Amino acid sequence: MGLNDFLNYIEHEKRMSSYTVVAYKSDLNQFIDFAHGLVDDFEWKTVDGFLIREWVVFLMGKGMAPRTVHRKISALKSLYRFYLVNGYVVKDPTSLVVLPKIRKKLPFFVRIKEMDNLFDHDNFRDDFSGVRDKAILHVLYGTGMRLSELVGLKRRNIDFAQKKMKVLGKGNKERIVPFNDELSHVMSRYLLFCDGLFDEKNDVFFLTDKGEQVYHKFVYRVVKRYLARVSTISKKSPHVLRHSYATHMLNSGADLRAIQELLGHASLASTEVYTHTTFDKLRKVYKQAHSRG
Known part of the structure; x- marks a missing residue:
């Protein structure tokens, strides 16, 4: 073997x-x-x-x-x-190996005001590329999905009537993610542009200007270009939008286990990292509420 x-x-x-x-x-x-x-x-x-x-x-x-x-x-x-x-070995030689400690890094995230500036101002052209780019940013931030999940997103997995989509995550695990009216409108408008440009309907949701499936580097470049217009954070990537989604949800009072399910985390420990990013908010509440704050 x-x-x-x-x-x-x-x-x-x-x-x-x-x-x-x-x-x-x-x-x-x-x-x-x-x-x-x-x-x-x-x-x-x-x-x-x-x-x-x-x-x-x-x-x-x-x-x-x-x-x-x-x-x-x-x-x-x-x-x-x-x-x-499979019986090829009788013991695991890795079981007693001590590994170096990993310092936990706090996730980068874009502030709500910066995301509002991105979506509420004239940052996207009114053509296929601009409408598609806007939809990419909205889907990443509006659902918290991973880059690979967005690339593999299919039309048939989006239910506009019930405003939910089926996402295929790590290990081919499926989860259902809800979306709001704004995201529904942005995605619907993008599909109208797609159907007007390309004769054959492609089940792949996000397409390049040539009508081919988007790829990881393509989406990464799109995200980096638009985030640079509204944020000065050093890291600008699709995963930053996933972090932003989770952080903003938690700051708005969402249950940690609900966020775990929405993100598709196998362990709650993976989701708990976002509790660190809410400390500034807790500090403000303390100063406002405590008599000697």
Whole structure:
């Protein structure tokens, strides 16, 4: 049983994204290259915790960020879980490996006033490109979906009558996300432009000027260009709009577990990071309400 068996498993059975499969393959091949420098006959079943710890030390010595090291070891952990289940190994050598601590970073987010400035002023041209770009920004901020989820969004998964859409998230997990009247209007207007330009209806929702499915870098450039007009934050990406959606929802009193479900987080711990961004609001409430604030 070799590495390709594992890669086929995570791609076709676990249905991980192509980006994750490529990343795991690269990380595991890097480990193989490292191991060949220390052992004569490398086999996955003979790897021990000592060898993996040596790799962690090597990676940290090269100045690699702890988060990146965690990702590489995560690839090894997944591989050995697969080998254990299939009886190829009898123990997991990654189980006792101590990893470097990751410093939690507070998520970047755009302020509500800045988003209002983006949508309420004349920032989008009244042609196909402008209407599409506006719809992209509205969908990302209005639903909190991930970049990959937006790229893969299908017409058939949007229910305009009930104002909800089906989103295909990580691990092919589906969730239902509601949307408001404004977003419904923006998306409907975009579809009118699409149907007027392209003869054949494409089930893919977001299209380029050539009528082809948008791709990750395309959407990233669109978001970065428009956010630069209203915000000075250093990071301007589709994920920042996802952070903004969650932060603004939480600041407006939304339940944390509801936000978890809307974002498609498997763990509440992933959603709890947004509670840190609301501290400024709590500070203001304290100063206003406390007698000696």
